[in-house]
Amino acid sequence: MEKFILSLYDRKNRYEANQCVCEGLRASQELYSITPELIEYAVVTNKADSSFLKGIKIFEADERVFNKISSTVSSQGILLVAKIPKLSDRPLQDTPFALVLDRIADPGNFGTILRTCVSVGLKDVWFSSTSVDPYSEKTIRSALCAQFSLNLHAYNNVNTLVDNLEKEGFQRIYRTDPSGGKNCFETGKLFEKSIIVFGNEANGISDVKDSIPVNIPMPGKFESLNVAQAVTVILFEAVRRKILR
Amino acid sequence: MEKFILSLYDRKNRYEANQCVCEGLRASQELYSITPELIEYAVVTNKADSSFLKGIKIFEADERVFNKISSTVSSQGILLVAKIPKLSDRPLQDTPFALVLDRIADPGNFGTILRTCVSVGLKDVWFSSTSVDPYSEKTIRSALCAQFSLNLHAYNNVNTLVDNLEKEGFQRIYRTDPSGGKNCFETGKLFEKSIIVFGNEANGISDVKDSIPVNIPMPGKFESLNVAQAVTVILFEAVRRKILR
Known part of the structure; x- marks a missing residue:
């Protein structure tokens, strides 16, 4: 044993x-x-x-x-x-917007994000198959097992995923971008059946065609936010707007 | 060596x-x-x-x-x-509100919080002397050295600290409380020269006299948010309201 x-x-x-x-x-x-x-x-x-x-x-x-x-x-x-639960291939569960995690490399960050998704009541999460494994012991520890109560959808290519999500009725693709784009707090349609893509801690996001850059304002001008903190800000903005409730 | x-x-x-x-x-x-x-x-x-x-x-x-x-x-x-830089005993640096971290035990959480403070441009942070050390190798790694650009103020007793902050012009003490209190997004005076106390990951906050409970709404009903995520939500609420800018 x-x-x-x-x-x-x-x-x-x-x-x-x-x-x-x-x-x-x-x-x-x-x-x-x-x-x-x-x-x-x-x-x-x-x-x-x-x-x-x-x-x-x-x-x-x-x-x-x-x-x-x-x-x-x-x-x-x-x-x-x-x-290990079967990774879901059900595309939707009344999800107001699609959270897409592109190539998250750190198990602590990945776990924290999944735990935060459960906290806000988001059921579906998409992640690239090149991410760290959601069922590694470290991801499980840091998520406090949140991965067992989510519908986790793995994808290989972000553009293929986006095409498929669009067929499911999602529209407008936002990508978080520390260097520019619209202020997330002033983006009125941020959560309207949108697709929101978060990128890798070190290398940012894969190219996503037709995506709209959106940024989290950082008055302190520190290079960039930890990806888990960035996801947290966006998810709780959805809570504040009562999109998630 | x-x-x-x-x-x-x-x-x-x-x-x-x-x-x-x-x-x-x-x-x-x-x-x-x-x-x-x-x-x-x-x-x-x-x-x-x-x-x-x-x-x-x-x-x-x-x-x-x-x-x-x-x-x-x-x-x-x-x-x-x-x-190790001298921990500051300067009480204020134009700080709109006083962020107080009570007995944070995990160096990863402590570091992430400090990094987030720098991201939003908060200069002063108070922490209990029973916290994990801000200059431990793990806290430094996870903060990406943010502790070297902040005014960190250590305290022994949270009520003595609060008394001293009140003498400096701070008023209204909020404590984050997962079990009740006002919704943080609907607390109008949350950042008006206030003192906001965040507690230990496992045991919550020391008793703080005359403090007002405030909560971060969590539609998913997961027991509680990681303390670093809770601090992040509150700090970016201050950014959204343009208190920090």
């Missing part, structure tokens, strides 16, 4: 086994409350409270063994092995 | 030496552009571009040695040792 769990820290192995690792107390509680049926088993040490895992097969491990299989520096002594 | 650099990963040693470690290319570039005078020296491997460090003493290290002193898993082969 140790060897198997360690193998799941590799993306290829993860998708061959179709299983992933969720570590930590809070993330485990979230996963149990969202989709207990996906949980294969838990591994816990005696320092962890696993009493909430009703009906789940639990393996006890001593601290030494647990630290070997843990992906964290100071573990909380609890991890779950779970099935 | 190796031993000395490793010692700086411990808070006590850091403040005895009054020096800290800034690692990575982008963070090093930022530090050099903000306060080159604080940089004591750089350590680089041959894979790193250090040509921008004009006038800085540079030690070359081979990969093996560098990996020993690095605090990252996959290093970029560049780190700076720098003086």
Whole structure:
């Protein structure tokens, strides 16, 4: 079992086994409350409270063994092995606008974004298949398992995706652009069945044809905002306008 | 030198030496552009571009040695040792409102918040002395050295701080509260010489007397927002209202 769990820290192995690792107390509680049926088993040490895992097969491990299989520096002594949910190919769920995450490379950022999507009640999220894996242990930890309650749609080519979304009734493509474009707070139609594309932390966005640049004003003129912060600003602007409610 | 650099990963040693470690290319570039005078020296491997460090003493290290002193898993082969700036005891810098960070425990969150403060042009930030250290290597990395361009004010007791801020002309104390209070987007006086207190990720805010609860609406009903995301929402609400500009 140790060897198997360690193998799941590799993306290829993860998708061959179709299983992933969720570590930590809070993330485990979230996963149990969202989709207990996906949980294969838990591994816990005696320092962890696993009493909430009703009906789940639990393996006890001593601290030494647990630290070997843990992906964290100071573990909380609890991890779950779970099935990776089928990435959805349903295109819409009453989504007022389409959030597209293009090549997000950092698992912490990706996870934070997914957690924020759940906070604001957005159900559908599109992400490029060259992003960091949403089911890597780090993305899961930082998302607190938000990826298990979203419809995540992977895409290969952003322009093909945009074409398909347009067929689904989405219109007007915005791309966040730190160097120019319209002020996001003054863009009246920002959330009207639009497609909003956020780019990679370091390299920005892939070329998206016919897209309208939109920027988040930054009075401090610091080079650019962390992509997770940028998504947060836009999502809560939709909350403020009561588009998401 | 190796031993000395490793010692700086411990808070006590850091403040005895009054020096800290800034690692990575982008963070090093930022530090050099903000306060080159604080940089004591750089350590680089041959894979790193250090040509921008004009006038800085540079030690070359081979990969093996560098990996020993690095605090990252996959290093970029560049780190700076720098003086810790004197924490400011200047109380104001034309600050429209006082941002108070109460016991932030996670260096990634703390760093992201500081980076966001610089993005929006906020100059003064207050933080409790029981927070994670703003000059830890992790906080520095995640802030991209934003802590070197802010006036950071440490405090011991939040109520004493509030009393002192009131003497400086601040009034009305808001505390972010996920469980109730006024909607932040509908709180007209949120930024009028106010004090806004954000709390610890896990335990919320210390008791702050006479404080008004304010909440960030979350249609998705996910338990609570990451504190860095919460601060981001409030700071950009100030940008949207042109309080910060």
